[in-house]
Amino acid sequence: MSLIEREIPGVVMTPDNIRSKKLPVVTNVLVAVAAFVVAAAVVLGLGIGNWVLVVVLGAALYLVGLSVVAGRIEGRRAARNRTMKSLIYAACLLAILPLASVVWTLISKGAARLDGDFFGTSMNNIGARDANGGAYHAIVGTLEQVGLATLMAVPLGVLGAIYLVEYGRGKFAATVRFFVDVMTGIPSIVAGLFILSFWVLIVSPWFNDGQPRFSGFAASLALAVLMLPTIVRSTEEMLRLVPGPLREGSYALGVPQWKTILRVVLPTALPGIVTGVMLSIARAAGETAPVLLVAGGAAAINMDPFAGNQQSLSLFVYQQAGDGSKFAPDRAWTAALTLVALVLVLTVSAKLLARRNKLSR
Amino acid sequence: MAKRIEASNVSSYYGSFKAIDSVSMTVEPKTITALIGPSGCGKSTFLRSINRMHEVLPGARIEGRLTIDDQNIYDPDVDVTAVRRMIGMVFQRPNPFPTMSIYENAVAGLKLNGVKKKSLLDDAAEKSLRSANLWDEVKDRLDRPGAGLSGGQQQRLCIARTIAVEPQVVLMDEPCSALDPISTLAIEDLMFKLKDRFTIIIVTHNMQQAARVSDKTGFFSIEKTGDPGRLIEYDDTQKIFSNPTQKKTEDYITGRFG
Numbered sequence: 001m002s003l004i005e006r007e008i009p010g011v012v013m014t015p016d017n018i019r020s021k022k023l024p025v026v027t028n029v030l031v032a033v034a035a036f037v038v039a040a041a042v043v044l045g046l047g048i049g050n051w052v053l054v055v056v057l058g059a060a061l062y063l064v065g066l067s068v069v070a071g072r073i074e075g076r077r078a079a080r081n082r083t084m085k086s087l088i089y090a091a092c093l094l095a096i097l098p099l100a101s102v103v104w105t106l107i108s109k110g111a112a113r114l115d116g117d118f119f120g121t122s123m124n125n126i127g128a129r130d131a132n133g134g135a136y137h138a139i140v141g142t143l144e145q146v147g148l149a150t151l152m153a154v155p156l157g158v159l160g161a162i163y164l165v166e167y168g169r170g171k172f173a174a175t176v177r178f179f180v181d182v183m184t185g186i187p188s189i190v191a192g193l194f195i196l197s198f199w200v201l202i203v204s205p206w207f208n209d210g211q212p213r214f215s216g217f218a219a220s221l222a223l224a225v226l227m228l229p230t231i232v233r234s235t236e237e238m239l240r241l242v243p244g245p246l247r248e249g250s251y252a253l254g255v256p257q258w259k260t261i262l263r264v265v266l267p268t269a270l271p272g273i274v275t276g277v278m279l280s281i282a283r284a285a286g287e288t289a290p291v292l293l294v295a296g297g298a299a300a301i302n303m304d305p306f307a308g309n310q311q312s313l314s315l316f317v318y319q320q321a322g323d324g325s326k327f328a329p330d331r332a333w334t335a336a337l338t339l340v341a342l343v344l345v346l347t348v349s350a351k352l353l354a355r356r357n358k359l360s361r
Numbered sequence: 362m363a364k365r366i367e368a369s370n371v372s373s374y375y376g377s378f379k380a381i382d383s384v385s386m387t388v389e390p391k392t393i394t395a396l397i398g399p400s401g402c403g404k405s406t407f408l409r410s411i412n413r414m415h416e417v418l419p420g421a422r423i424e425g426r427l428t429i430d431d432q433n434i435y436d437p438d439v440d441v442t443a444v445r446r447m448i449g450m451v452f453q454r455p456n457p458f459p460t461m462s463i464y465e466n467a468v469a470g471l472k473l474n475g476v477k478k479k480s481l482l483d484d485a486a487e488k489s490l491r492s493a494n495l496w497d498e499v500k501d502r503l504d505r506p507g508a509g510l511s512g513g514q515q516q517r518l519c520i521a522r523t524i525a526v527e528p529q530v531v532l533m534d535e536p537c538s539a540l541d542p543i544s545t546l547a548i549e550d551l552m553f554k555l556k557d558r559f560t561i562i563i564v565t566h567n568m569q570q571a572a573r574v575s576d577k578t579g580f581f582s583i584e585k586t587g588d589p590g591r592l593i594e595y596d597d598t599q600k601i602f603s604n605p606t607q608k609k610t611e612d613y614i615t616g617r618f619g
Contacts, residue, residue, distance in 0.1 A: 169419060243456070246456055247417075248452065249456040249457075249458070250473065251417060251442075252449060253473065253474070254443065255442065255470065255473040256442050259473050267460040
């Protein structure tokens with residue numbers, strides 16, 4: 001008898017006995033059926049809930065029952081393994097459930113206004129009794145604001161991360177890293193207020209005969225403030241993952257450091273950097289508060305992001321959802337669906353682009 | 362073209378830790394010099410000091426003189442990239458650039474240093490891959506990723522990459538320690554071939570390898586952990602392996618120590 005056999009009772013598999021009993025599938029199904037029957041009997045018999053509670057209670061009973069039955073048949077270790085596995089699967093299902101629910105709700109409710117009018121017109125001169133009206137101005141606004149914010153935040157963020165990883169030493173780098181961390185926690189409304197007080201109230205009057213002015217650009221400034229820390233942190237992590245010997249291999253060829261970073265380090269880390277950038281873009285596209293504060297929202301099409309109020313998709317959703325018109329909720333749902341689809345398309349295409357540059361394995 | 366290397370009283374530090382203590386040796390052009398010794402004795406550190414790769418690590422610095430054909434490479438007005446272009450290095454683990462193809466890897470040093478002409482690059486790629494005994498194996502798939510080759514092929518690709526920039530000295534830091542015996546033999550053959558054009562210094566844990574390939578051998582050792590490494594003995598390989606002067610060298614070579 002081995003030490004393990006002597007010391008740990010109930011170990012079924014030992015060097016002398018490498019076979020163990022397996023729980024038959026029939027038994028597994030029987031346990032499941034029994035669990036749900038008992039759950040249904042308890043819940044419906046006592047009248048304390050409907051089918052939702054039956055499913056939840058049934059699932060819980062099934063997990064308990066399975067671990068007990070498996071413990072009898074398979075031994076403790078196998079039963080514990082089975083229980084943990086079931087818990088993990090259950091957690092996974094629970095995590096997917098809200099996501100699937102959101103997607104389903106968006107598609108089912110947003111499909112109503114998926115028409116040419118929605119994508120081709122604005123809300124200009126649309127009254128409470130008009131069924132048409134669209135989000136063209138909001139789509140334009142979102143694309144321009146997020147695009148400008150990306151143009152500002154990505155170079156700044158990537159360069160900042162390169163500094164932190166490749167050049168930054170000592171106190172200054174530590175301070176920069178600390179403040180980037182702090183920036184990650186800035187609520188979007190605070191970023192909006194900052195741009196409102198700094199750009200809209202102080203700087204914009206210089207360009208507008210002394211009058212403060214809302215603009216899409218102000219919104220993109222606020223969004224850039226929000227995107228920056230995410231981009232810096234994710235890029236930093238990705239650059240740190242590039243192995244040191246790769247850099248040294250390049251140095252050993254007499255390649256200067258800046259060129260090593262540009263041609264060896266960045267390409268190697270590119271797919272990860274793109275993922276980080278896309279995450280920050282997705283976040284920025286969904287922000288409502290800063291746009292409301294500094295771009296003001298609008299009903300009409302405004303193609304110029306540097307002058308005058310501009311709408312964005314998320315702000316459009318917010319306004320339509322709170323609107324009294326009976327046609328507004330449909331517009332809000334479709335706009336929400338559009339926003340999600342837009343971010344999805346951007347993310348997928350960016351990933352494909354980043355991968356196309358890589359050699360095929 | 363190959364150059365003579367002269368180290369006099371070279372000490373290397375990692376922060377306040379002294380890794381090697383006043384090493385002096387002269388390496389003649391067009392020879393192969395092997396550095397042997399137990400782990401942590403500073404032979405890799407010394408090797409990395411020769412092409413100023415040591416200072417890449419934060420806090421690392423060096424004292425003493427290291428001259429290549431009478432030019433001190435640690436003079437303040439020396440351009441470190443020029444030194445590294447002159448003194449190439451092959452690392453312990455093959456490190457081909459993962460985003461580049463075999464072709465791009467082979468000419469990476471040229472391309473990244475600004476050579477653009479396609480015909481020049483094509484010639485250099487073929488020449489260096491042939492010198493590295495790799496051409497016949499990869500000539501039909503030059504556009505495939507360099508990281509997709511086997512370990513031995515990757516290491517030969519790294520050697521090709523190194524000699525493509527036509528350095529005068531090639532440093533090898535345990536280039537065969539991750540390779541099987543056949544690939545090791547291929548690389549040793551390669552070293553004999555390269556000896557005509559380059560000065561080669563190789564760090565190795567494999568004493569048969571040192572005895573097989575090198576003209577001269579340097580033995581490094583440390584007293585105990587935390588002490589700096591010292592060059593104990595440096596002489597003709599024949600002499601080191603048959604009749605060493607130092608007791609320590611003899612112990613190490615016969616396997617009684619280290």
